[in-house]
Amino acid sequence: xxxxxxxxxxxxxxxxxxxxxxxxxxxxxxxxxxxxxxxxxxxxxxxxxxxxxxxxxxxxxxxxxxxxxxxxxxxxxxxxxxxxxxxx
Numbered sequence: 746x747x748x749x750x751x752x753x754x755x756x757x758x759x760x761x762x763x764x765x766x767x768x769x770x771x772x773x774x775x776x777x778x779x780x781x782x783x784x785x786x787x788x789x790x791x792x793x794x795x796x797x798x799x800x801x802x803x804x805x806x807x808x809x810x811x812x813x814x815x816x817x818x819x820x821x822x823x824x825x826x827x828x829x830x831x832x833x
Contacts, residue, residue, distance in 0.1 A: 746802045746814070747782050751794040752833075758790060769803060769817075796833040797822040 750759045766780035801817040808815040819831025 746804070748800045748802065749797060750800075751790065751797040753790040753794040754792045756790065758787075758794075760787065764801075795823070798831055798833050800831060 747762045747764055748759065749762065750757065762782040764780040764782045767778045769778075772778055798819065798821050800819040802814040803817050804814055821828040821831055821833040823833055
């Protein structure tokens with residue numbers, strides 16, 4: 746699953762999307778794969794976002810503790826530049 750949070754003007758829009766692509770448990774440690782998702786199926790934002798934080802989560806089968814999910818990574822889009830780590 747992906748959680749996308751965008752700040753546009755006074756609005757902070759948060760939406761979730763589900764990823765499509767190879768099953769992650771087939772990947773080796775450190776291997777990458779291309780995934781796709783459809784985010785923001787709702788109304789368009791009134792203005793261009795200043796920042797967007799994108800967080801990736803795996804379901805319970807990816808979590809060693811069996812919790813609802815585990816964070817797989819994050820990044821931030823700020824002023825048309827990608828920042829690793831998800832800090833906006």
